[in-house]
Amino acid sequence: MRKMPLPPLRKRRRRPSPPALRLRIAFLAIIFIASFAIIGARLVHFGLHTPPPSAAALIPPSVARPNIVDRNGTVLAMDIPVASIYAEPRRLVDINEAVEGLTSVFPDLSPAELYRRFDTDRGFVWVKRKIPLATKNQVWNLGIPSVGFREETQRLYPNGDLASHVLGAVNTDNIGIAGIEKWIDGQGLQILRDTGLKFDANALHPIELSMDLRAQFILKDELRKAMDKFSAIAAAGLILDVTNGEVVALVSLPDFNPNIPSDALRSDRINRISVGTFEMGSTFKALTTAMALDSGAFNLNSVIDASQPLRLGRSTISDFRGQKRPLTLPEAFIHSSNIAMGRMALTVGKQAQQNFLKKMGQFDRLTTELPESAVPILPPRWGDINTVTVAFGHGMAVTPLQASMAIASLINGGRLIQPTFIKGTPVEDRILANNVITAKTGETLRFLMRLNAEIGSARGGNVAGFYIGGKTGTAEKVVGGRYSKERVLTSFMSVTPIDNPKYLFLTILDEPKGLPETYGFRTSGWNAVPVTGSIMARALPVLGVSPRWSPPERPFPVALSAGAWGAHRFTPVAAERYRAATQVLQ
Numbered sequence: 001m002r003k004m005p006l007p008p009l010r011k012r013r014r015r016p017s018p019p020a021l022r023l024r025i026a027f028l029a030i031i032f033i034a035s036f037a038i039i040g041a042r043l044v045h046f047g048l049h050t051p052p053p054s055a056a057a058l059i060p061p062s063v064a065r066p067n068i069v070d071r072n073g074t075v076l077a078m079d080i081p082v083a084s085i086y087a088e089p090r091r092l093v094d095i096n097e098a099v100e101g102l103t104s105v106f107p108d109l110s111p112a113e114l115y116r117r118f119d120t121d122r123g124f125v126w127v128k129r130k131i132p133l134a135t136k137n138q139v140w141n142l143g144i145p146s147v148g149f150r151e152e153t154q155r156l157y158p159n160g161d162l163a164s165h166v167l168g169a170v171n172t173d174n175i176g177i178a179g180i181e182k183w184i185d186g187q188g189l190q191i192l193r194d195t196g197l198k199f200d201a202n203a204l205h206p207i208e209l210s211m212d213l214r215a216q217f218i219l220k221d222e223l224r225k226a227m228d229k230f231s232a233i234a235a236a237g238l239i240l241d242v243t244n245g246e247v248v249a250l251v252s253l254p255d256f257n258p259n260i261p262s263d264a265l266r267s268d269r270i271n272r273i274s275v276g277t278f279e280m281g282s283t284f285k286a287l288t289t290a291m292a293l294d295s296g297a298f299n300l301n302s303v304i305d306a307s308q309p310l311r312l313g314r315s316t317i318s319d320f321r322g323q324k325r326p327l328t329l330p331e332a333f334i335h336s337s338n339i340a341m342g343r344m345a346l347t348v349g350k351q352a353q354q355n356f357l358k359k360m361g362q363f364d365r366l367t368t369e370l371p372e373s374a375v376p377i378l379p380p381r382w383g384d385i386n387t388v389t390v391a392f393g394h395g396m397a398v399t400p401l402q403a404s405m406a407i408a409s410l411i412n413g414g415r416l417i418q419p420t421f422i423k424g425t426p427v428e429d430r431i432l433a434n435n436v437i438t439a440k441t442g443e444t445l446r447f448l449m450r451l452n453a454e455i456g457s458a459r460g461g462n463v464a465g466f467y468i469g470g471k472t473g474t475a476e477k478v479v480g481g482r483y484s485k486e487r488v489l490t491s492f493m494s495v496t497p498i499d500n501p502k503y504l505f506l507t508i509l510d511e512p513k514g515l516p517e518t519y520g521f522r523t524s525g526w527n528a529v530p531v532t533g534s535i536m537a538r539a540l541p542v543l544g545v546s547p548r549w550s551p552p553e554r555p556f557p558v559a560l561s562a563g564a565w566g567a568h569r570f571t572p573v574a575a576e577r578y579r580a581a582t583q584v585l586q
């Protein structure tokens with residue numbers, strides 16, 4: 001029997017000696033300790049040093065703005081939450097996937113343009129600004145790496161283009177660029193934004209305007225209808241509280257939608273009340289009459305020769321519908337005589353005229369909360385012909401707002417009050433001048449304005465139950481350096497109640513056309529006056545002015561103290577109308 005070989009004997013491994021074993025353990029321990037030390041050091045480093053932010057984090061988000069409300073608390077402007085989508089091109093994993101996904105959510109985006117913007121080494125690009133939160137969620141569900149969103153705020157104007165010229169607009173970053181919105185930034189919002197603090201609109205007090213949205217709607221509605229009816233190229237209007245200078249309503253047409261601020265850039269969208277400068281025509285005759293009365297050179301019994309045109313060098317001044325006879329001062333006002341106004345201004349003198357107009361705020365830029373304003377256009381040299389033309393509202397252009405401010409001072413007790421668009425702004429801080437005319441002159445002006453509504457060019461503006469007065473104006477526009485008889489700017493300033501004035505209404509129509517019902521006439525009495533009457537009939541009850549069905553007793557005691565003065569100077573027909581009017585006014 002064959003014997004099996006025995007397996008070879010295994011060599012026994014020598015165990016390391018205790019010193020060698022300790023050396024190995026120590027070496028491994030050192031490796032572990034060093035590794036943990038490095039990790040710990042990195043953790044400390046990350047804890048003490050903020051890592052460099054991504055490019056997306058460097059873009060400042062839009063900030064909150066306070067709500068804007070009207071005087072009754074109706075919201076005119078507010079913030080709503082939105083989101084903006086961005087991408088980091090240099091971190092995109094698949095550009096084609098990103099383009100395909102984003103264009104499926106935003107079909108208005110061009111795939112080729114989006115690919116071109118993504119195919120770069122840029123760190124940040126906006127994909128879409130200010131989108132609804134529901135759309136943001138659609139982008140989030142796509143799960144595209146390096147495409148993210150930023151929560152922002154967007155300005156919303158719930159009433160659209162109503163009051164747009166007062167509210168103004170904001171840019172994409174919610175920064176005010178016009179109107180009250182721009183004014184808000186200058187009141188501390190920009191400083192608060194620069195601090196980097198995060199806040200929302202609830203942390204800010206609302207801005208309460210002096211405007212009444214109801215009156216604003218009425219004013220715009222009537223002006224829009226007037227533009228269509230008279231085929232005017234533009235229209236504007238104002239309701240001003242003459243007791244405190246608060247602007248209750250302001251409209252300039254065409255206007256714009258502040259939700260689409262780019263619309264405001266069109267040249268015909270200017271604010272004609274505070275930015276446009278116009279020759280205000282015969283409404284300026286109220287200032288000339290006040291100046292003449294205040295000078296002491298004229299009174300209600302004064303007679304001014306308007307029988308012949310006024311000639312100055314090569315210039316001839318005539319009346320539109322001249323009476324061609326001497327006129328009493330009330331007749332000169334009612335018949336809106338250019339000749340009589342020119343003669344009164346020449347008598348007072350050009351220096352006194354300039355001083356008076358400057359005192360009335362007509363020489364300087366009028367500043368309000370609205371950043372948009374204009375400098376008056378004055379004659380380069382002031383000769384006798386300028387003295388005459390300015391007396392009847394030609395040769396000098398001002399903003400309708402500053403002209404209204406001046407007229408308001410004639411009938412509110414002589415206080416020239418800087419207008420405001422913010423409710424409750426202290427009046428004393430805005431008084432530019434006190435006692436700009438005497439109390440007697442002020443009462444006489446109110447009497448003449450009421451007389452004009454009784455038997456003059458403002459008759460068409462009377463509203464049943466309301467005691468009004470006013471002055472009309474029709475100014476020829478300058479076209480190609482010459483006055484055009486075909487293009488006119490008509491205006492009407494009406495005050496009510498004229499015995500105790502509260503509101504001034506201004507209506508302006510730019511290039512209205514004559515109609516068969518106006519017998520082809522396009523002067524103020526045929527368009528701006530009846531339009532203002534319609535505005536007052538709707539707006540005065542809304543503003544809390546109650547109708548009175550009987551006239552006040554002796555509203556003008558000083559002006560009428562001489563009885564039926566000057567009636568003998570009228571023509572027989574005019575004298576009869578005048579006696580009837582003064583009996584009513586007494």
